[in-house]
Every structure is written in C-alpha cells, then in structure tokens.
Amino acid sequence: MSIDMAQFHQVFFEESFEGLAVMESGLMELEPGAPDADVINSVFRAAHSIKGGSGTFGFGDIAAFTHVMETLLDEMREGTREVTVQNSDILLKSVDCLREMLEATQNGSEVDQVRVTEFQQMLEQELALKAGDNSAALPGATAQAEPSTAAGWKISFAPESQIFQAGNDPLGIIRELAELGELEVETNTAQIPDFEQLESEDCYLSWTFKLHGDVTLEQINEVFSWVVDIADLKIEAIGEPGSTSSEASPAEEASAEKSSGNKNMPVPQRRTDDFGGKGADRRSQDRRSAKSSANSIRVDTVKIDSLINMVGELVITQSMLGLLGETIEENQQITPQEIDKLLDGLMQLERNTRELQENVMQVRMMPISFTFSRFPRLVRDLSTQLGKNIELEMIGENTEVDKNIIEKIGDPLVHLVRNSLDHGIEMPEDRLSVGKAETGVIQLSASHRGGNIVIEIKDDGKGLNKDVLYKKGIEKGLLNGDEVLSDKQIYDLIFMAGFSTAAEVTDVSGRGVGMDVVRRNIQELGGSVEIDSELGVGTKITIRLPLTLAILDGQTIRVGDEQYIVPITSIVESMQIKSDMVSMVGGSGETFKLREEYVPIIRLHRIFGATNNNDELKDGLLVVVESDGDRVGMLIDELLGQQQVVIKSLEHNYKRTEGFSGATILGDGTVALILDMPGILRLNKSMSKPSHIRAA
Amino acid sequence: MTVENESLIADETISRADQYLTYKVGAEEYGVKILSVREIRGWEPVARIPNTPTYIKGVLNLRGTVVPVVDMRMRMNVSEPKYDSTTVLVVLRAEIHGAERVAGIVVDSVSDVMNARSNEIRKTPDFGENADTEFITGLAEVDGKMIMLFDVDSFMLHADIFDAPENLEQIAS
Numbered sequence: 100m101s102i103d104m105a106q107f108h109q110v111f112f113e114e115s116f117e118g119l120a121v122m123e124s125g126l127m128e129l130e131p132g133a134p135d136a137d138v139i140n141s142v143f144r145a146a147h148s149i150k151g152g153s154g155t156f157g158f159g160d161i162a163a164f165t166h167v168m169e170t171l172l173d174e175m176r177e178g179t180r181e182v183t184v185q186n187s188d189i190l191l192k193s194v195d196c197l198r199e200m201l202e203a204t205q206n207g208s209e210v211d212q213v214r215v216t217e218f219q220q221m222l223e224q225e226l227a228l229k230a231g232d233n234s235a236a237l238p239g240a241t242a243q244a245e246p247s248t249a250a251g252w253k254i255s256f257a258p259e260s261q262i263f264q265a266g267n268d269p270l271g272i273i274r275e276l277a278e279l280g281e282l283e284v285e286t287n288t289a290q291i292p293d294f295e296q297l298e299s300e301d302c303y304l305s306w307t308f309k310l311h312g313d314v315t316l317e318q319i320n321e322v323f324s325w326v327v328d329i330a331d332l333k334i335e336a337i338g339e340p341g342s343t344s345s346e347a348s349p350a351e352e353a354s355a356e357k358s359s360g361n362k363n364m365p366v367p368q369r370r371t372d373d374f375g376g377k378g379a380d381r382r383s384q385d386r387r388s389a390k391s392s393a394n395s396i397r398v399d400t401v402k403i404d405s406l407i408n409m410v411g412e413l414v415i416t417q418s419m420l421g422l423l424g425e426t427i428e429e430n431q432q433i434t435p436q437e438i439d440k441l442l443d444g445l446m447q448l449e450r451n452t453r454e455l456q457e458n459v460m461q462v463r464m465m466p467i468s469f470t471f472s473r474f475p476r477l478v479r480d481l482s483t484q485l486g487k488n489i490e491l492e493m494i495g496e497n498t499e500v501d502k503n504i505i506e507k508i509g510d511p512l513v514h515l516v517r518n519s520l521d522h523g524i525e526m527p528e529d530r531l532s533v534g535k536a537e538t539g540v541i542q543l544s545a546s547h548r549g550g551n552i553v554i555e556i557k558d559d560g561k562g563l564n565k566d567v568l569y570k571k572g573i574e575k576g577l578l579n580g581d582e583v584l585s586d587k588q589i590y591d592l593i594f595m596a597g598f599s600t601a602a603e604v605t606d607v608s609g610r611g612v613g614m615d616v617v618r619r620n621i622q623e624l625g626g627s628v629e630i631d632s633e634l635g636v637g638t639k640i641t642i643r644l645p646l647t648l649a650i651l652d653g654q655t656i657r658v659g660d661e662q663y664i665v666p667i668t669s670i671v672e673s674m675q676i677k678s679d680m681v682s683m684v685g686g687s688g689e690t691f692k693l694r695e696e697y698v699p700i701i702r703l704h705r706i707f708g709a710t711n712n713n714d715e716l717k718d719g720l721l722v723v724v725e726s727d728g729d730r731v732g733m734l735i736d737e738l739l740g741q742q743q744v745v746i747k748s749l750e751h752n753y754k755r756t757e758g759f760s761g762a763t764i765l766g767d768g769t770v771a772l773i774l775d776m777p778g779i780l781r782l783n784k785s786m787s788k789p790s791h792i793r794a795a
Numbered sequence: 796m797t798v799e800n801e802s803l804i805a806d807e808t809i810s811r812a813d814q815y816l817t818y819k820v821g822a823e824e825y826g827v828k829i830l831s832v833r834e835i836r837g838w839e840p841v842a843r844i845p846n847t848p849t850y851i852k853g854v855l856n857l858r859g860t861v862v863p864v865v866d867m868r869m870r871m872n873v874s875e876p877k878y879d880s881t882t883v884l885v886v887l888r889a890e891i892h893g894a895e896r897v898a899g900i901v902v903d904s905v906s907d908v909m910n911a912r913s914n915e916i917r918k919t920p921d922f923g924e925n926a927d928t929e930f931i932t933g934l935a936e937v938d939g940k941m942i943m944l945f946d947v948d949s950f951m952l953h954a955d956i957f958d959a960p961e962n963l964e965q966i967a968s
Contacts, residue, residue, distance in 0.1 A: 661843060662842075708846065709845070747859075747860070747861045748861070749844075749861060751861070751896070752860070752861065752862050752896050752897050753861075753898075756844055757846070758845065759844070762842070762854055764856045769856065770842040770856050770861055771842060772842060782846070
C-alpha cells in the first residue's frame with residue numbers, strides 16, 4: 100500500500116509555518132538569564148514537530164537543520180545551557196533560515212545551501228562552545244564533550260519485549276543511527292525462543308552497534324529518546340580522538356558530516372554582520388514568491404459547525420416549501436392559509452440565506468495578529484541595528500479581517516513601521532536631550548469602526564516638520580511655492596512618488612520609493628491612509644480598510660438609463676438641491692455650501708456620457724460622498740434600493756476602468772458597475788480640464 | 796493520387812482543432828477556432844461602461860461572471876449595427892497567461908462549421924493602412940469563398956480592449 104504523501108505536504112507546510120511563528124514569538128519572549136520554562140518548552144515542541152514532520156515527509160535537510168536547533172533548545176530546557184542574548188539571537192536567525200528552507204521546499208525552488216550550512220555551523224559552534232564554557236560548573240559536560248571527538252561509539256541496545264506495542268520500531272532507530280555515521284550492527288538473536296513459544300508481537304532481539312565518525316553523545320541520545328525508558332541502553336566511547344582530518348574543528352566537521360550533500364560548498368566567510376541587510380532582503384523576496392501558493396485557509400471548527408447548522412435549516416425550509424408546492428399542485432388551487440405558509444417559508448428562506456451569507460464571509464475572516472505577529476521581531480532587529488531603544492505596543496490583535504486584506508496589508512504595514520523606526524523615533528541621546536523617555540514607543544492598533552477596519556501606527560518620535568516638507572515639495576517640483584496648503588495637504592506630500600525627507604538614505608528606508616506604493620496598495624484594497632503629526636511629539640498614520648473585499652453595502656443609483664452602485668461607506672448624506680445653493684467657481688466649476696464647507700459638484704451624467712439624463716440641478720439629487728478626506732457632491736437622478744452586493748472583478752475578463760472598482764449582478768440578472776470614489780474624482784478632473792480648454 | 800482521395804484522407808484525420816465556426820460581419824465572412832468558442836447566444840442588453848470606445852458595448856452577466864462584449868461590426872468598421880432578434884453574440888474563451896479569459900463578440904450571424912488544415916491556410920496579404928487586419932491570422936478558402944481566420948488570443952491580449960496582466964508593483968523597501 101502506498102499513500103501519496105504529497106497530499107499532506109500543504110498541511111505540513113502550514114503547520115510548520117505556524118510552528119515557526121510559535122518559535123519566533125517564544126524566542127522573543129525568552130529573557131536571557133531567567134527563561135520561562137513553559138516558553139522554552141513550547142519553542143522546543145514546535146521545533147520538535149517540524150523536525151518530526153520534515154523527517155516523515157522526506158525533507159532530510161530540514162530535519163537535520165531543525166535537529167541541531169532542537170538540541171540547543173533541549174539543553175536550554177534541561178537547564179544545562181543558559182539562555183543568552185547571543186544564543187537566542189542565533190536561534191531566531193535559524194528560525195528565519197528554516198523558514199526560507201521550508202518556503203524553498205514548498206515552491207520547489209533551490210534551497211540556499213550556503214546559508215543553511217552557515218547557520219548550521221553557527222548553531223553547532225554554539226553547541227560546541229558549551230563544553231568549554233560550562234566545564235567547571237558541570238563536570239558531566241566535559242565527559243560529554245571530550246569523547247565527541249572520539250572515533251566512534253559502542254552502543255548496546257536491548258529493548259524490552261513489548262517495544263513494538265509502544266509504536267517504536269528498532270529498524271527506524273538503526274536507520275537513524277546509520278545516518279549519523281558509519282554503522283556496524285551486531286544482532287544478538289540468543290533470546291529468540293522456540294517457534295511454538297514465539298509471540299509475533301514481541302521483540303526478542305538486541306543489538307550492539309559500533310558507530311564511527313564524529314557523532315556527539317547528544318545526537319545518539321536523541322535517536323534513542325523515545326525508547327530510553329523501555330530498553331536497556333549503554334553507550335561507550337571507543338577509539339582515539341581525531342581520527343579523520345585533524346585540522347578541521349569538530350563543529351565544522353560535524354556540519355560537513357551532517358549536510359553530506361553539500362560537502363563541497365564553499366565555507367562562507369561572512370558571519371553575523373551581514374544578516375541584517377542582505378539576508379533580510381532575500382527573506383522578503385522569498386516571502387513574496389511563496390504568496391502565490393498559499394491559497395488554503397484554516398477555519399475554526401466553531402465557524403464550520405454554525406455553517407452546517409444553517410445549511411440544515413435551509414434544507415428544512417426548502418423541503419417545507421417543496422411540500423407546500425406539491426399540495427398546491429395536487430389541489431390546483433391555493434388557500435389563504437397556504438399563502439400565509441408560503442410567505443412564512445419565503446421569509447425564513449430569506450433569513451437563512453442572509454445568515455448563511457454572513458457566516459460564509461466569516462470563514463474568510465482571520466485575526467489581524469497574523470499580520471501583526473511579525474512586528475515584534477522586526478522592531479527588535481531594526482532597533483538593535485539602528486541603536487535605538489524602542490518598545491512596540493500592539494492593541495486589538497484579535498480584530499478580524501478578510502484573508503485577502505491580511506495577505507496584502509502586510510508589506511505596506513512593514514514599510515510604515517520601518518519608517519516610524521527609522522525616521523520617527525530619535526536616537527536615545529536626542530530623546531533625553533528634549534526631555535523624552537529614553538525608550539521610544541511605537542503603537543500598532545487595529546479596531547473595527549463602522550464598516551471599516553482601522554489600523555493605526557503611532558510613534559512618539561520627532562514628528563513631521565511641515566516647513567521641511569514644504570521646501571522639499573518645492574525642491575522636487577511638486578509645489579510652486581505660492582500655494583497655501585493645509586497641514587493635511589502638506590503631510591500628503593509624503594505619499595508622492597520620489598519624495599523622501601530622510602537626510603541620508605539608510606538601509607532601512609529613505610530611498611523615496613515606497614510611500615507612494617504604500618498608498619496605492621492601500622487604495623487598491625479599497626482603503627485610505629492619512630497622516631497626522633505634531634512636531635516633536637510624534638506621528639500617527641491611520642489606515643482605513645473595508646472589512647471584506649468580496650461583499651459591499653451598496654446604494655443603487657440611477658444615472659440616465661443606467662444603474663450604478665455607490666459603496667454606502669463612502670456616502671455622507673443625500674439631499675435635494677436647489678439651484679440657488681450653487682455657486683460657480685472659475686467659470687465652469689460648480690460648488691455648493693454644505694453647512695460650513697464648500698463642496699464641488701460632479702455631474703455624473705457628464706462624466707459618464709449617459710443619455711436620457713436630466714441635467715437640471717433643481718430636479719436632481721445630490722449624493723455627498725467622501726474620498727480620502729475630500730467631499731464632493733454627485734448629481735444623480737434617483738436613489739434606488741440599498742443592498743449588499745457581491746463584488747465581481749471587472750479586470751478578470753476586461754481591464755481596469757477608471758472610476759469603477761468592479762461590477763455586481765443585480766437581482767434581475769443585469770450587471771451594474773460599482774463606483775470607485777477616488778477614481779470618480781480623478782475622472783472628473785481629467786474630464787473637466789479639456790472641456791475647459793474647449794470652452795476657452 | 797487524385798485530389799478527391801487526398802481530401803478524403805484529410806477528412807479522416809481532421810481534428811476539432813482544425814474546425815472553425817464561421818460568422819458574418821456585414822458582407823465579410825470570418826472563421827474562429829471552434830475550441831475557442833464557449834457558446835452562442837442571442838443578443839441581450841448589456842451594462843454600458845462609461846468612457847470606453849463605442850465598439851465596447853458593455854458587460855454582460857454570464858452565469859455570475861462579468862463578461863465584456865465587443866461589437867465586431869463596429870470594431871471592424873463594417874455595417875451599421877442593428878440589434879434585433881437575429882443579432883448573435885459569440886462567447887469566446889482564451890487562455891491568457893494561465894488564466895481563462897472570456898469575452899463576447901457581436902456579429903451579424905453565424906453560418907457554419909468548416910474544416911481548414913494548417914496547410915490550407917494562406918497568409919494574410921498586407922493591405923497597409925486600408926484595412927484592419929490585426930486580428931486576422933490567415934485566409935482559408937471554402938467552396939470558393941474566402942474566410943478570414945480570427946485570432947482569439949491576440950484579440951484578447953490586445954492592449955486597448957483588455958488588460959495585459961502585469962505584475963503589481965511590489966513595495967520597494
């Protein structure tokens with residue numbers, strides 16, 4: 100019987116990535132010197148299951164790599180090794196390396212062997228280091244470390260007869276041993292009874308192994324870790340030390356032995372100094388390429404159960420209606436009671452459908468902590484690199500957001516947090532000199548507000564300098580120098596392409612590409628981004644995103660003969676307009692006064708080129724909408740119904756069309772386009788310009 | 796060997812890949828690979844997309860998918876478009892960069908299914924600026940009539956009608 104293991108790969112990768120996240124957050128929590136045993140245990144368990152899984156699925160290099168990490172963690176767990184900043188750092192970097200290996204394996208691409216070997220060596224060096232460090236305190240360690248350079252080991256292994264019942268297979272152990280080095284096996288068959296007395300499920304064999312090569316005692320103990328309680332195990336060192344190549348250090352040799360496939364790989368010269376820069380870049384690239392394959396979703400069983408319940412109700416309603424239909428057909432007439440029953444049934448059907456729809460949407464929702472979880476690490480690494488003291492606060496990590504948004508908001512957020520770290524928070528000495536606490540605080544929060552999710556990135560750094568921004572704007576040719584801009588407009592300059600205020604370009608940020616892309620990406624998700632800042636006090640960036648990308652609360656409007664959908668979230672209010680409320684600006688621009696604000700009017704008929712419209716202001720309806728903080732009034736003919744609409748992509752079969760974010764299918768089966776407010780504003784601008792020229 | 800024999804053999808070896816659905820746009824007759832045809836429908840009103848060329852009629856709901864409709868009669872500058880009960884919508888499909896793309900074309904009528912092996916297809920002569928031949932892969936002759944073979948792939952890839960799938964710009968660090 101052969102099982103196609105490939106079908107489980109996806110699950111393995113998902114679990115492994117979750118395990119990596121657990122390891123990462125655990126390692127971040129570990130306090131040097133006084134580690135929490137529970138945390139170490141959880142990190143150890145995660146590493147152990149990754150190792151187990153990768154071994155099972157035949158990803159030998161991942162298993163081997165994790166094994167070394169696990170050994171280190173095991174020593175921490177048992178208290179024979181102290182948790183230091185250095186070794187938890189190495190472990191964290193190894194987690195990254197492991198993630199790269201997993202991603203490469205998942206994508207079927209080449210694993211960066213140089214890097215893997217490099218980390219494996221670092222880990223092994225760390226492991227070897229222990230012997231010298233702790234030899235005085237732990238006499239046992241010397242004994243362990245000393246023979247690790249021995250030529251080999253003699254192991255006698257006599258399992259108890261019921262070893263099979265515990266699910267252990269000596270053959271597997273022997274195979275694992277054989278992977279460690281050259282293995283001589285001597286099987287002792289003396290215990291095998293006569294055939295009549297032989298119990299087929301008992302083990303009567305015992306073995307004596309001779310294992311040659313540079314194998315540490317830990318590695319051997321690891322192999323036997325499952326059976327140590329139910330077997331008689333003796334391990335002795337044999338032979339003289341340093342039998343193979345004497346010039347290589349034990350750690351290097353061990354790594355060469357373990358990653359036997361890459362013996363010929365050049366030993367990389369770079370060490371820790373390079374990880375922040377190049378390593379991080381490569382990591383982010385890898386993450387991008389992996390995105391395409393991550394298309395499954397893990398759903399809480401509670402959500403699934405409630406879906407099943409609802410489908411059950413739906414089926415009941417359906418059969419009730421079916422029965423009613425049959426009765427009516429038989430009688431060839433319908434009684435008033437049956438009409439009532441029919442209406443009841445239809446009402447129930449409607450409710451069921453709506454609930455089902457809401458709950459199906461819930462399946463796509465994930466807590467934003469999936470995105471937030473990478474930031475503690477990012478902040479830690481970057482603040483060390485930049486020499487700043489920064490504390491990260493996270494609020495509302497359990498806020499649920501659509502999976503698509505979770506996937507796409509990660510990169511923009513990373514960019515914004517990096518900016519806060521790099522440009523926002525000052526150096527500790529600068530902070531002290533202006534009377535702030537030495538440690539800067541970055542606050543990352545998520546919350547639901549109305550139909551939106553709001554993500555805020557707040558820092559207590561130096562804030563944005565409006566004068567500098569304004570000057571920079573002139574320098575870059577974005578401003579003429581005679582404009583009077585509101586604070587918001589000045590801050591908005593940051594989102595222009597090619598705009599960077601950093602005095603010098605650093606590795607982290609400041610190249611002037613990015614903020615424009617950040618804003619564009621957020622807008623593509625149907626969201627908006629806003630900056631608020633006070634010089635010397637800090638900066639707050641607010642991102643507003645729709646809860647989901649698949650469904651939207653829409654207001655159906657009529658323009659001429661055509662129907663369109665306006666997202667309800669962007670509607671501020673609707674009103675009847677009288678012509679005396681309108682004043683002309685610059686000849687052709689119309690505005691009206693909405694309380695204290697002058698709001699430009701967009702005549703949708705004109706920019707849509709609709710026919711059969713009524714162009715008279717006094718008969719029209721004005722829908723006031725907000726986009727990116729700007730308010731405009733759209734002149735339409737009629738407000739039709741409000742409904743939830745399923746968003747269908749227009750680009751899938753056609754192309755992106757300015758002014759429309761997508762299409763939907765109305766109750767009567769026809770298609771209606773969904774207006775995209777920022778697009779409508781742009782469309783209006785580009786339309787009104789030529790007409791102005793034409794008029795002149 | 797006679798000509799008759801040859802065509803007999805050809806008929807046996809002909810595959811669906813060599814079959815073309817022929818349709819009329821004005822007086823011109825076109826053929827489109829039958830494997831690219833998803834379905835043939837009667838004309839029904841579509842939702843107009845503002846600010847697009849007039850030959851893009853709009854979008855249609857094809858069982859839940861939003862499908863653009865191009866009026867070939869207007870695109871090819873032939874015949875005054877009339878929309879009545881005989882107007883036909885041919886729904887075409889093509890694989891563009893690994894994803895299926897669907898679009899409808901409006902034609903005057905569909906006529907027949909014909910066979911044309913690749914060696915029977917002649918190159919499109921260069922008409923210069925006078926004729927719009929950008930979606931024509933070649934010419935085939937059936938019963939003395941010339942049929943222009945319509946290239947669905949290049950039609951769907953055409954930049955001013957359809958979106959060229961491009962990688963969204965990644966955020967630079």
